[in-house]
Each structure stands twice: as structure tokens, then as C-alpha cells.
Amino acid sequence: KQEVTQIPAALSVPEGENLVLNCSFTDSAIYNLQWFRQDPGKGLTSLLLIQSSQREQTSGRLNASLDKSSGRSTLYIAASQPGDSATYLCAVFPSNTGKLIFGQGTTLQVKP
Amino acid sequence: DTAVSQTPKYLVTQMGNDKSIKCEQNLGHDTMYWYKQDSKKFLKIMFSYNNKELIINETVPNRFSPKSPDKAHLNLHINSLELGDSAVYFCASSHLSGTGVGYTFGSGTRLTVV
Numbered sequence: 001k002q003e004v005t006q007i008p009a010a011l012s013v014p015e016g017e018n019l020v021l022n023c024s025f026t027d028s029a030i031y032n033l034q035w036f037r038q039d040p041g042k043g044l045t046s047l048l049l050i051q052s053s054q055r056e057q058t059s060g061r062l063n064a065s066l067d068k069s070s071g072r073s074t075l076y077i078a079a080s081q082p083g084d085s086a087t088y089l090c091a092v093f094p095s096n097t098g099k100l101i102f103g104q105g106t107t108l109q110v111k112p
Numbered sequence: 113d114t115a116v117s118q119t120p121k122y123l124v125t126q127m128g129n130d131k132s133i134k135c136e137q138n139l140g141h142d143t144m145y146w147y148k149q150d151s152k153k154f155l156k157i158m159f160s161y162n163n164k165e166l167i168i169n170e171t172v173p174n175r176f177s178p179k180s181p182d183k184a185h186l187n188l189h190i191n192s193l194e195l196g197d198s199a200v201y202f203c204a205s206s207h208l209s210g211t212g213v214g215y216t217f218g219s220g221t222r223l224t225v226v
Binding site: 034042045099100102104 | 116143145152153154155156157160167168170202204213215216217218219220
């Protein structure tokens with residue numbers, strides 16, 4: 001059974017810091033992995049999607065890596081800003097299941 | 113230009129009542145989903161419909177019944193509400209249901225059962 005774990009559960013950093021959010025999954029048979037952002041009272045916004053054959057994806061200040069064999073992904077946020085404050089969710093799409101399996105998220109607070 | 117819209121945004125109701133949450137997408141996606149986010153923030157899939165056909169039905173109480181009148185709508189009806197049903201319910205849609213690509217989520221419905 002696929003399980004997704006995110007560490008840490010919460011993180012508070014001063015503005016300008018580079019930071020890393022971690023995601024691990026128990027079954028390496030995945031089709032892809034996605035990082036989402038969730039703002040309070042709002043839906044989820046897809047940030048980055050990494051296909052199983054890829055090792056990383058970049059979008060602006062965000063970089064996500066994937067190591068399928070070890071069941072790990074990291075989301076790197078460069079030069080963090082207060083506007084980055086949100087909950088970040090990692091989700092894997094296991095092959096042939098048709099559903100995303102989410103971790104419990106990391107709640108990030110970036111202080112001005 | 114809301115892509116996936118859910119109504120209502122907030123729902124407070126008493127135990128034992130029956131309630132519905134509506135979802136509509138204007139993206140032309142052929143697959144729609146209901147996810148439940150509990151108090152610990154875990155998001156878990158409940159149902160998935162592809163072109164009005166149920167394709168995923170996770171282990172949820174049969175008090176929960178999805179209905180898809182057409183591929184742009186997926187409603188969730190809940191009978192005999194219980195305290196443990198309190199959660200945030202997210203509707204989502206995607207094209208290419210077998211790839212996990214292109215998910216778009218609604219803003220959620222916060223259900224509180226008192």
C-alpha cells in the first residue's frame with residue numbers, strides 16, 4: 001500500500017532563506033509525482049509535476065527533484081518570500097490506479 | 113472564469129441531516145473526483161467519474177453517493193450526516209485520467225456537522 005510522508009510538518013523561516021521540503025513514498029511504482037500549494041480557504045494549485053522518468057523540474061524559484069529508487073522527492077524554494085507562506089503537499093500517482101495519493105503536507109511560514 | 117467551482121463553500125448542519133455539495137468544471141475535462149481532507153490535513157480520494165461512469169469508489173460509507181448528470185458536473189450527496197463527516201471536501205477534474213496530469217482542484221467545501 002502506497003504511503004506518502006512529508007517532513008517537516010511545519011516550518012518557519014525568515015524571509016530570504018533557501019529551504020527544502022521533503023517527501024518520501026513507500027512504493028517506487030509511480031507514474032509521476034506532483035507538488036501542490038494549498039492556501040487557507042482555497043483549493044490546491046499544482047506547482048511542479050515530475051514524470052517517473054525525470055529527475056527534476058524547475059519553475060522560477062522552485063525546484064523539485066525525484067529519486068524513484070529511494071522513494072524520495074524534495075522541493076527546494078530559493079530566496080523565500082512571505083508570499084510563499086502556505087501548505088505544500090506532495091502527491092504521487094501510482095501506476096494504473098487513477099488516483100493521487102497525498103502526504104499530509106508541510107505548513108510553511110516565511111516571516112518578513 | 114472559475115475552472116472548478118464548488119457550492120456551497122461552507123456548510124454547517126446537524127447530525128442526521130441529508131446534504132449535497134455541487135461541483136462543476138468548465139475545462140472540458142472528462143474525469144472528475146471527490147477528495148476528503150480530514151482534520152490532520154490528509155487528502156484522500158473518495159470517488160472518480162470518467163464521462164459519467166464511476167471508475168473509482170474507495171471504501172467510504174454508502175451514506176455518500178456521488179452523482180454525475182454529465183461530464184461537467186459531479187455532485188456529492190451525504191445521507192444521515194455524522195460528526196465524523198466534518199471535513200473539507202474538494203472536487204477536482206483532469207483530462208487523461210490515467211496519467212495524473214492536469215489536475216485542477218476546486219476551492220473546497222468546509223462541512224461542519226454539529
